[in-house]
Amino acid sequence: MKNMIDIDVILDDRYTDPKVTIQTKARTEQVENIILAIENAAATEFPPLSGYEEDKVELIPQRDIVRVFIENRKLVIETEERSYYTNKTLTSIEDMLDPQRFLRISQSEIINLYRVKHFEFNMAGTIGVELDNNTKTWVARSRMKAIKKIIKGEK
Amino acid sequence: MSRKDSRLIDRFIIKALMGALIGIAICMILYACGVHDSLILEDKMGFIIQIVGSALLGVICNGGSVAYEIDSWGLTKATLIHYTVSLGVFILACKLLHWFPSDYLLIVLVFFTLAYAVIWMINYFTWKRTVKKINEELEHLVHDEQEGGAHS
Numbered sequence: 253m254k255n256m257i258d259i260d261v262i263l264d265d266r267y268t269d270p271k272v273t274i275q276t277k278a279r280t281e282q283v284e285n286i287i288l289a290i291e292n293a294a295a296t297e298f299p300p301l302s303g304y305e306e307d308k309v310e311l312i313p314q315r316d317i318v319r320v321f322i323e324n325r326k327l328v329i330e331t332e333e334r335s336y337y338t339n340k341t342l343t344s345i346e347d348m349l350d351p352q353r354f355l356r357i358s359q360s361e362i363i364n365l366y367r368v369k370h371f372e373f374n375m376a377g378t379i380g381v382e383l384d385n386n387t388k389t390w391v392a393r394s395r396m397k398a399i400k401k402i403i404k405g406e407k
Numbered sequence: 408m409s410r411k412d413s414r415l416i417d418r419f420i421i422k423a424l425m426g427a428l429i430g431i432a433i434c435m436i437l438y439a440c441g442v443h444d445s446l447i448l449e450d451k452m453g454f455i456i457q458i459v460g461s462a463l464l465g466v467i468c469n470g471g472s473v474a475y476e477i478d479s480w481g482l483t484k485a486t487l488i489h490y491t492v493s494l495g496v497f498i499l500a501c502k503l504l505h506w507f508p509s510d511y512l513l514i515v516l517v518f519f520t521l522a523y524a525v526i527w528m529i530n531y532f533t534w535k536r537t538v539k540k541i542n543e544e545l546e547h548l549v550h551d552e553q554e555g556g557a558h559s
Contacts, residue, residue, distance in 0.1 A: 358478060366549055373538040377482020377531065392478035396537065403544045 257286070270294075298350040303329045303336025312336060314353065318367045318385050320345050322360040332367075332385045355399050357381065358392040365403065419473045426469025430461035460504045467496040482530055490523045 272290055276283050300311040316331045322342060329336045329345075338345070346354070346362055356362050369382040371391065379391040391399070434457055471492050474485040497519065501507050507515055 365545070368545060368549075370542050370545070371538045373531075373535045374481075375483065377484070377486070377527075377534070379534070379538060393482070393534075394476065394478055400537070400541060403541055403548060405548070 298353075299348065301329060301338065301345065301348065303338045305334060305336050310336065314350055314364075315366075317349075317354075317364050318383050319361060319363045319387065319389070320349075320354075321362070321389075330385065330387070352402065352405075355395075355402060357395055357399070358390070361389060363389070415473055415476065418476060419470050422472060423466040423470030426465030426467070427462040428465070429469065430463070430465025431458055434458050434461035457504055460500050464496055464500045468493045482534065483527070486523060486527045486530070490520075494519055 274283060274286060298314050300313045301317070302309055303312055304310075312329055312331060318330050318332055320327065320329050320342065322328075327338050327340060327342060327345065329338055342360065342362065346356060349362065353365055354362050355365050363381065363383060367384040369384060372380045372382070374380060379393065379396065380388055381391055382388050438454070438457075471489050474480065474489045475482070477485065480488070494516075498512065498516075501512065501515065502509075
């Protein structure tokens with residue numbers, strides 16, 4: 253085994269996010285280090301958020317976040333199974349989140365587009381949204397224009 | 408008062424002013440067309456009352472349409488509230504300014520209500536279609552991501 257590794261870069265318009273494949277005979281420590289290094293390098297633009305669960309601080313990868321919302325004047329970061337608290341403001345969190353993945357749906361809530369089951373429009377004339385963790389919430393009509401753009405992949 | 412509330416008040420003022428202008432314009436046009444036989448227009452004072460009344464109606468109806476911009480109100484609630492407020496002021500204006508004979512008020516009421524029902528329906532089906540389209544696009548997007556991050 254040599255310490256050098258071969259790196260191929262293939263340009264392909266179909267990939268908006270880079271995809272990395274590692275070809276190896278076994279999952280050695282070197283391979284683990286490479287994975288770690290790639291993950292760290294890739295996460296710098298949209299870093300994991302820190303949140304409290306009771307007294308413990310944890311790092312929450314953006315992928316796992318289902319929604320971020322204000323409840324009783326506190327900011328809650330919700331994943332599929334857990335809820336974390338943070339002292340940051342919703343706007344400062346919004347700035348840290350991947351704008352192609354997260355939608356501001358109202359004054360008090362941001363959701364992960366890739367964790368949406370579906371949107372619905374009901375007789376009361378409100379836009380509801382159901383998320384992967386079965387939470388139901390509502391979208392402000394005034395946010396719909398921006399949301400449509402993001403879903404269509406426009407900037 | 409939050410920033411959102413003061414923005415709503417700003418919107419109300421702009422819309423109310425627009426409404427006042429529209430009210431005055433309609434009043435002038437009707438006057439120019441000669442629709443003043445039945446109205447209290449015998450003197451200048453009567454004319455001024457008509458203009459002020461029309462302007463106030465415009466302020467309430469057009470200004471009141473900010474109800475649709477209150478995000479926490481559903482479309483149905485916003486329509487009902489705007490309908491109730493506008494209808495109240497409209498009937499009051501009809502009575503005080505003698506726009507219609509009293510026995511016509513029922514017809515006025517029916518068409519007024521019909522107009523709001525149609526507006527609600529158009530809004531409702533437009534939103535319904537928008538949300539349906541968004542769901543379809545969402546399915547493509549999430550499906551593409553599951554294919555391994557490749558977007559076509």
